[in-house]
Amino acid sequence: IKVESFCPRHHIYNNIRMESGIMSDKLNSISNELLNKNLKACSNEECYEVIKEYVARLEALREREDKYLQSKLGKKLYYISAEFLIGKLMSNNLINLGVYDEVRAELEAAGKELAQIEEIESEASLGNGGLGRLAACFLDSIANLGLNGDGVGLNYHLGLFRQVFENGRQKEVPDYWIGKDSWLIPTDVSYKIDFADFSVTSRMYDINVYGEKTTNKLHLFDIATVNEAIVNKSGIDFDKDDIKENLTLFLYPDDSDEKGRMLRIYQQYFMVSNGARLILDECRAKCEQLNAALTDGERKSYRNLPELAVIQINDTHPTMIIPELIRLLTENGDIDGTAISMDEAIKIVSASCAYTNHTILAEALEKWPVRYLEKCVPQLMPVIRELDKRVRERYDDSSVYIIEERDDDSRGLVHMAHIDIHYGMSVNGVAKLHTQILKNTELNNFYKLYPEKFNNKTNGITFRRWLIHCNHELADYITQLIGDGYKHDADKLKALMSYAEDTSVIEHLSDIKQNNKTALAKYLYDKQGIVINDNSIYDIQVKRLHEYKRQLLNAFSIMTIYFRIKEGKLPNWTPTTFIFGAKAAPGYARAKAIIKYINEIADLVNNDPDTKDKLKVVFISNYNVSYAEKIVVAADLSEPTSTAGLEASGTGNMKFMLNGALTLGTYDGANIEIAECAGEENEYIFGAREEDIERLKKEGYDPKKLYEANPEIKKVVDTLIDGTFDDDGAQGEGSFAELHNALINGTSWQEADHYFHIYDLPLYVET
Ligand code: 26Q
Secondary structure, eight states, X not given: OEXXXXXXXXXXXXXXXXXXXXXXXXXXXXXXXXXXXXXXXXXXXXXXXXXXXXXXXXXXXXXXXXXXXXXXXXXXXXXXXXXXXXXXXXXXXXXHTXXXXXXXXXXXXXXXXXXXXXXXXXXXXXXXXHHHHHHHHHHHHHXXXXXXXXXXXXXXXXXXXXXXXXXXXXXXXXXXXXXXXXXXXXXXXXXXXXXXXXXXXXXXXXXXXXXXXXXXXXXEEEETTOOGGGXXXXXXXXXXXXXXXXXXXXXXXXXXXXXXXXXXXXXXXXXXXXXXXXXXXXXXXXXXXXXXXXXXXXXXOGGGXXXXXXXXXXXXXXXXXXXHHHHHHHHHOOTTSOOOOHHHHHHHHHTTEEEEOOOOOGGGSOEEEHHHHHHHOGGGHHHHHHHXXXXXXXXXXXXXXXXXXXXXXXXXXXXXXXXXXXXXXXXXXXXXHHHXXXXXXXXXXXXHXXXXXXXXXXXXXXXXXXXXXXXXXXXXXXXXXXXXXXXXXXXXXXXXXXXXXXHHHHHHHHHHHHHHHHHHHHHHHHHXXXXXXXXXXXXXXXXXXXXXXXXXXXXXXXXXHHHHHHTTOOTTOOXXXXXXXXXXXXXXXXXXXXXXXXXXXXXXXXXOXXXXXXXXXXXXXXXXXXXXXXXXXXXSEEOOOOOTTTOSOOSHHHHHHHTTOEXXXXXXHHHXXXXXXXXXXXXXXXXXXXXXXXXXXXXXXXXXXXXHHOHXXXXXXXGGTSSSSOSTTOTTTSHHHHHHHHHHTOBTTBOTTTTOHHHHHHHHHHO
């Protein structure tokens, strides 16, 4: 039976599922069995263990509907990705298994709080940002749609670095996440993977991905010889020499800046070679099962791979799976031992692979020196050369070749994306504008060759994590209003439109927002000792730190507001808390300078008696998925401010909008489609559009002129160099001066204000 409990503070009914009228006793019986004590007597750590065991038992007992068992024999998606930014899993697993309310109720009855128990779980930060989080969201959605699809990736021992601030500057510390609290399940699957001078033995670990009716897997490959002791204690440096010890030690913290290349190739090959073998083994197993009921002429084999598997290549990081599959098929032949020719292998693999592009930033497009590949994985080079040769035979245009000839010691560069486009069946961008740009400019030469391959798949987010899990109050209230069908069909949220003018509903929604704001204030205080006023507007920008995302624009705008308040020009200013969260790639000096600059601004405005009650700037350290879950629900304003044309999609923008924040952003990526869906009145669009940027570039953009003509801009931008802030004594030649120079004068390798901060600043401030 369903019981509703009324929560007077939140004026909300909570649905609690009870069985036979008595509170469920499932956790309690497990704790008695496992730990020999009542749930009440368990510590939070023990409760966590009990919940994990409960989930494992639910999984073991799950009824397998015939439909889903059948689908496992059919075509399967392999989403192969160097990153899966899955975050914490406990609560999501409970939600997806449909037992969240029941577990929470039993814990509450035993005097335990689920939120406290969540703190026990270490977060799996196996991704840098959007690309890795997208992969994790897709896995959740695939499972919940009841589709047959698994993830394939690497089991990094250390996730993305943990960020701490020292004197306002980012410092990276290692993030060990694997412990007894992790959801990894060792499997028997193991392969011998060959590199040029040595081999390693892999082991596959699985993480279950629960859908409403089916369970899929995230397969993460690892080796037993990784040595965590080689990590330099004071930071994230480690001994790069012995691949056997460091192969899966670290997730590369480079979000588009190139670094640590050789090891990156070892990692990529290790991932794809394991993935390719797993895919072929599963294909063989399916063929054997299917063939039992088929006659001679109908028998399935590797030649039927495109009917049985589709391999989605998440950016170019797993691209080597194409030559690796071709190599395995041509070297080992078909299931029955018959030979597979190069022509046939290319045809089979090309019809099975699809590629997603996530960026047009030139520095993020992978090009590997032939010399590196020859040194790490020489077995792939003959295949890559063959693929290149075929392209050269068919096309004159050297811009579409796979191997770019060079006169240096690289012996040529392999353009990974070119392999995907020529030898895959689909190329997709991640938002309408991004796909348009791929077709019309960035990949236009390829679009002309293969128009039929290009398509758009605008990104999305899983509602289960980004609404139901992170905003229980809102989810419960929506359920009260429109039922819970939206939990598996997001379109059903449209039913809320009938309440658009209902003031009591609107009031209730703002009460929920207020509760989330208060909860965030408390969390920030408990976690980082930060005090914020929960009656202020929360204006939030959380994402990786990158010049194109333009956190610096936000910083300049805050300084503009600061000066205007000081000059008495903003008498009716509503107190606002600006919250930043962002990690910078460790080698990305400018991004790190921007973090320091924002921390300096915080120091200034938070302590100035003229502004401290009106402006508060907070840079939370170590922004990650768990933080995001608490932040997006509390935001009044979201700030996706990228230079138009450069944010392929963005997905944070969707999380904020879903949880009722307004948006102040550029006409870029998925912001455009969000405005189309949610109404332009809910999205405050500012600044140059993509076509304006193109025009400005053609006409010749001169930021120095704009800066000199506008005293307010000049004053703000000059805070980088005029002594307003301490750049650790480096005045005039430190990291702030470098930022200033890059904006106003440019450098030998980049024109001034490459990301159009100065042009957009007044438009942004006004909006
Ligand atoms: C490349 C070479 C060597 C080492 C690292 C890398 C590397 C690592 C991570 C390159 C790129 C990334 C991550 C890219 C990323 O997160 N892109 C984002 O993808 C999202 C999902 O599609 C989009 O919403 C964002 O707009 C896009 O920036």
